[in-house]
Amino acid sequence: MSPPVSVTIPMSMHIGAPCSALVRVGDTVSVGDVIAQPGGYVSAPIHASISGKIKAIGDFLLSNGNTVPAVTIESDGEMRLSEKILPPDVNDYESFIEAVKQSGAVGLGGAGFPTFVKLSVKDLDSIKTVVINGAECEPYITSDTRTMLDRSDDIRFGIELLEKYLGVKRIIIGIENNKRECVDEMKRINSDDPTVSVVALPASYPQGGEKVLIHNTVGVIVPEGKLPIDVGVIVLNCTTLAFIAAYIRTGIPLVEKCVTVDGSAVKEPKNVIVPIGTSIGDVFDFAGGFIEEPNKILYGGPMMGISVPSLSDPVLKNTNALIAFNKKDSVLQKTTPCIRCGSCVSHCPLHLDPRAISKAVEAESTEKLEKLKVNICMECGCCSYACPAVQPLVQRNRLAKAMLRAKQAKQAEIKKKIQDESDSTGKESESDD
Amino acid sequence: MTDLMTVSPSPHIRSGRRTTHIMLDVCIALLPSLAVACFMFGMRALLVTAVCVVACIVSELVFELVTKRPVTIGDLSAVVTGLLIGFNLPVDIPLWQAVVGCIVAIVIVKQLFGGIGCNFANPAITARIVMTIAFSDTMTAFTHNVDAVSGATPLASGTADYVDLFLGRCGGVLGETCKAALILGGLYLIFRRVITWHIPVAYIGTVFVFSWLVGEDPVYQILSGGLMLGAVFMATDYSTSPNNPWGKIIFGIGCGLITAVIRLFGSYHEGVSFAILLMNILCPYIDGWTAKRPLGGVKEK
Numbered sequence A: 001m002s003p004p005v006s007v008t009i010p011m012s013m014h015i016g017a018p019c020s021a022l023v024r025v026g027d028t029v030s031v032g033d034v035i036a037q038p039g040g041y042v043s044a045p046i047h048a049s050i051s052g053k054i055k056a057i058g059d060f061l062l063s064n065g066n067t068v069p070a071v072t073i074e075s076d077g078e079m080r081l082s083e084k085i086l087p088p089d090v091n092d093y094e095s096f097i098e099a100v101k102q103s104g105a106v107g108l109g110g111a112g113f114p115t116f117v118k119l120s121v122k123d124l125d126s127i128k129t130v131v132i133n134g135a136e137c138e139p140y141i142t143s144d145t146r147t148m149l150d151r152s153d154d155i156r157f158g159i160e161l162l163e164k165y166l167g168v169k170r171i172i173i174g175i176e177n178n179k180r181e182c183v184d185e186m187k188r189i190n191s192d193d194p195t196v197s198v199v200a201l202p203a204s205y206p207q208g209g210e211k212v213l214i215h216n217t218v219g220v221i222v223p224e225g226k227l228p229i230d231v232g233v234i235v236l237n238c239t240t241l242a243f244i245a246a247y248i249r250t251g252i253p254l255v256e257k258c259v260t261v262d263g264s265a266v267k268e269p270k271n272v273i274v275p276i277g278t279s280i281g282d283v284f285d286f287a288g289g290f291i292e293e294p295n296k297i298l299y300g301g302p303m304m305g306i307s308v309p310s311l312s313d314p315v316l317k318n319t320n321a322l323i324a325f326n327k328k329d330s331v332l333q334k335t336t337p338c339i340r341c342g343s344c345v346s347h348c349p350l351h352l353d354p355r356a357i358s359k360a361v362e363a364e365s366t367e368k369l370e371k372l373k374v375n376i377c378m379e380c381g382c383c384s385y386a387c388p389a390v391q392p393l394v395q396r397n398r399l400a401k402a403m404l405r406a407k408q409a410k411q412a413e414i415k416k417k418i419q420d421e422s423d424s425t426g427k428e429s430e431s432d433d
Numbered sequence B: 001m002t003d004l005m006t007v008s009p010s011p012h013i014r015s016g017r018r019t020t021h022i023m024l025d026v027c028i029a030l031l032p033s034l035a036v037a038c039f040m041f042g043m044r045a046l047l048v049t050a051v052c053v054v055a056c057i058v059s060e061l062v063f064e065l066v067t068k069r070p071v072t073i074g075d076l077s078a079v080v081t082g083l084l085i086g087f088n089l090p091v092d093i094p095l096w097q098a099v100v101g102c103i104v105a106i107v108i109v110k111q112l113f114g115g116i117g118c119n120f121a122n123p124a125i126t127a128r129i130v131m132t133i134a135f136s137d138t139m140t141a142f143t144h145n146v147d148a149v150s151g152a153t154p155l156a157s158g159t160a161d162y163v164d165l166f167l168g169r170c171g172g173v174l175g176e177t178c179k180a181a182l183i184l185g186g187l188y189l190i191f192r193r194v195i196t197w198h199i200p201v202a203y204i205g206t207v208f209v210f211s212w213l214v215g216e217d218p219v220y221q222i223l224s225g226g227l228m229l230g231a232v233f234m235a236t237d238y239s240t241s242p243n244n245p246w247g248k249i250i251f252g253i254g255c256g257l258i259t260a261v262i263r264l265f266g267s268y269h270e271g272v273s274f275a276i277l278l279m280n281i282l283c284p285y286i287d288g289w290t291a292k293r294p295l296g297g298v299k300e301k
Helices: A094-100 A114-118 A143-150 A152-165 A180-189 A210-217 A238-248 A280-286 A341-347 A356-360 A368-369 A384-385 A393-424 B017-042 B043-064 B077-087 B093-115 B123-134 B162-167 B179-193 B197-213 B218-223 B227-234 B245-265 B270-289
Strands: A006-010 A032-039 A052-061 A067-075 A128-135 A171-176 A196-201 A233-237 A256-262 A270-275 A294-299 A305-307 A321-326 B142-144 B150-153
Touching: A006 A094, A006 A321, A032 A067, A032 A094, A032 A114, A067 A171, A094 A114, A094 A152, A094 A238, A128 A152, A128 A210, A128 A238, A128 B077, A143 A152, A143 A180, A143 A238, A143 A305, A143 A341, A152 A171, A152 A238, A152 A270, A152 A368, A171 A180, A171 A210, A180 B162, A210 A233, A210 A341, A233 A238, A238 B017, A256 B218, A270 A280, A280 A321, A321 B123, A321 B179, A341 A356, A341 A384, A356 A368, A356 A393, A368 A393, A393 B197, B017 B077, B017 B179, B017 B227, B043 B077, B043 B093, B077 B093, B123 B227, B150 B270, B162 B179, B162 B218, B179 B227, B218 B227, B227 B270, B245 B270
Parallel strands: A128 A171, A128 A233, A171 A196, A256 A321
Antiparallel strands: A006 A067, A052 A067, A256 A270, A294 A305, A294 A321, B142 B150
């Protein structure tokens, strides 16, 4: 699409610490210039996505309720590439990780976890398998499909990089079996490479969920509270991998994103490559505008996506889809009493009991919640989707996790307090419910 | 910032199925049996069933209005209860007795425990048991199909051939006689994914095997009495049966064993009702024993 008039880039588009802006109002930037540096270890630098002048640095309300600064760049219409862009010097593991860090890469499938953190391991031998996630994470979204078809060379180059610098001995590409052409393409480009296998998976949500994908490709279960690397697995989204490969080839950092534009209110659903920070209104305009008044707009898919309050919000690094629903498709339905049908139990991909969790949430019983293992819930939303009584099941699971976090924080605080004054008083600590 | 959009937590799409649709499916599945009942017992069968349905809806409505709770008659669960109570009555039952049964089912068994989804016992089954004890004369006066001969059910008398039993040419309460219609309804429910096969198959299978082991005629046992009606429509009630597949199988086997034992060694011919009621009470325990292990969940120390 043509360059937008202006972009708004929030300083937090990833999981982890927000960045701090390096630019000031009035500065001139080119595409690829670093405009913000990481605010901590788990963080990723941010680059200018269009060329032009810094117009404002204002506050931006994130979907999680936090407010961060956001840099607004006014376009000069040229999309001039920065002169500082050079392919990075990569010759070993350390320089590879450094390059990934400088590229600004975060998990592009939607999670937004800084990629270099995921790839940083103490012992390279601990990586037994890398799973490349080509299972589109949600219904509606097809941006990963486009990556696999249009940028297969980048994916192949990325695989070679993983083999070279991470010494990976086994790579599995997981793709849903309704995308035959992607499976064929991935098989074609990797036909000479015995390290790589392509697995066609059943096309059922949430196939692209990290732990589900690991179970269905490698066959291992990631235990509660552990990371995939603890069982020797790293999962990379195929678009993330293609981006890293392109960065190492060209040096152009993460400044644009392939986004699926779809939904009942959209005139011409399509995949669009847009500069990061473009307002979602501009993206919808490019897709022919609306055929109906949109009533609800989502970042991401319909199962886990976040609803956006206004059309002026920008496309973020981890935005993989923009979905606009008309009124009919976004009516909030009324909750009716639970009829104990068991749909939620039979639909949970992790074998949790959402109904029991809901009861424990209402009773505020944290012991019960721990026993019910609510912390392994990935919030895929299948329970709420299936519930004939429209119960807010996954929503209560989130509440349950927040309750457990609060309890943990309280316990840590009490522990500290006891330690601080233990010797003098010798008082019995009260139980902490 | 203009707040023009609806903002809500995910998921943003829902399956189209609602409680009302599920209950409507159950009603549809009961229609073949109702048609056969009208054909076999005359139009009074329709009258009895209609009175039960209306009585259930009205009791639910009145109770919810009096207690100022949200009115739930729109979910059709009271209609299902009404149909099932009607199906459990003989055709000549005095209508006021039928109404008493419906009030017991809706007010005492269902609403006093918190309404839909909260009752621990099946309302229709409990109503049948209460009525059998309270009105034992009229509850056991079975009219033998269109010839209008009063007599015992084949289970009590022990005479009838398989085809007659299968097609419903035998005495009994309204909905239990024609096994063909009940099986048709059951298949519809399984096809529509309202119920799974576990409970009916485990239940009927257990009765078959147990009867055969003790030297009774197994085919006769599964085709007679209220077994088919109970196994397909009453034991599969969501509120009062377990949620997990293995739980359902245990539940079905339990129902089957109790039914067979009562039928063969007891003095009541109410095997199915008592079996389902007793297993209803065990349901929370079965749910606890058969809970699935969360994927990746670490055992408590």
